Amino acid sequence: MALALPPLNFKPHCSSSSSSSSSSTNYRPAVILPGLGNNTGDYKKLELTLQEYGVPTVVAKVSRIDWLRNAAGLVDPNYWKGTLQPRPVLDWYLKRVDDAVQEAKELAQGGTLSLIGHSAGGWLARVYMEEFGLSHISLLLTLGTPHLPPPKGLQGVIDQTRGLLNYVEKHCKKAVYTPELKYVCIAGRYLQGARLVSDSELDADSVVSIDPAQPISDVAVVKNKTDSTSVSTIFRARFVGQGYKQP
Known part of the structure; x- marks a missing residue:
C-alpha cells in the first residue's frame, strides 16, 4: 500500500503590489x-x-506470486509459436496498473501523470497506454527496458517474451519523444554472451548484426578481450548465453 502523502507546503511570497499570497510548486504524480x-x-x-x-507516487500493487499468473500463456498455442499477445495473459497486470493510475489521477486533480516503468514494466506501460488511453499521461520514464524485440536469425537467440515485444513493436506507438508525450529511456550496458559449453572465448572485435534493415548504429560490437578478463566475467557471459543488444 502506498504511503500517506504529507500535506503540500505553501511558501508565502510578496507580489509587486506588496500583498501577500501563497503558491506551491506542483509536480505531476x-x-x-x-x-x-x-x-x-x-x-x-x-x-x-x-x-x-x-x-506524489503510487506503486502498482504487485506481489511476486502474482507473476505465476503468466503461466496461463503456456496453454496458448501462440506461446509456443512465439506470437503471444499481451491480452488476456497480462490483463491482471494491466488492471493493477490502471488501479494505480486512477489513484494517482485523484492526486493530480485534473493534471497529467508520469509513468515510470522498470524493465518489462516499461514496455507494459506502452501496452497500457495503447489499451487504456494516454490523454492523462505526459511522461513515460523507462529504466532498463528492452523496447525492441530480439533480433531474428541469430543462432542461440531466444525471444524470452514469446512474441510480446514483437506485438508491442507492431501495435503500440513508437517509444519516441514528442511534445505531447515525452519518453525518457535509461539503460546500462548489455552483456555479450558466450555459449555455456564451449572452449572458445569471445571473438575479438567481432560484430553481431542486429537486423540488415536497421541503421549501422544498431550493431553490437564486442571489444578486444584483454588478459585482464576475469573468470567471473567469462562465467557470467557463458551463464547468460547468447546475448543480444537491446536499445
Whole structure:
C-alpha cells in the first residue's frame, strides 16, 4: 500500500503590489510499474525518494506470486509459436496498473501523470497506454527496458517474451519523444554472451548484426578481450548465453 502523502507546503511570497499570497510548486504524480518478478516493496526506496522531492507516487500493487499468473500463456498455442499477445495473459497486470493510475489521477486533480516503468514494466506501460488511453499521461520514464524485440536469425537467440515485444513493436506507438508525450529511456550496458559449453572465448572485435534493415548504429560490437578478463566475467557471459543488444 502506498504511503500517506504529507500535506503540500505553501511558501508565502510578496507580489509587486506588496500583498501577500501563497503558491506551491506542483509536480505531476508518478505511477511506478514493477518489472518482471518484482513486487511493490522493491520500489519503496524509489517511492520515498520521489516523495522527498515533492512527487506524489503510487506503486502498482504487485506481489511476486502474482507473476505465476503468466503461466496461463503456456496453454496458448501462440506461446509456443512465439506470437503471444499481451491480452488476456497480462490483463491482471494491466488492471493493477490502471488501479494505480486512477489513484494517482485523484492526486493530480485534473493534471497529467508520469509513468515510470522498470524493465518489462516499461514496455507494459506502452501496452497500457495503447489499451487504456494516454490523454492523462505526459511522461513515460523507462529504466532498463528492452523496447525492441530480439533480433531474428541469430543462432542461440531466444525471444524470452514469446512474441510480446514483437506485438508491442507492431501495435503500440513508437517509444519516441514528442511534445505531447515525452519518453525518457535509461539503460546500462548489455552483456555479450558466450555459449555455456564451449572452449572458445569471445571473438575479438567481432560484430553481431542486429537486423540488415536497421541503421549501422544498431550493431553490437564486442571489444578486444584483454588478459585482464576475469573468470567471473567469462562465467557470467557463458551463464547468460547468447546475448543480444537491446536499445
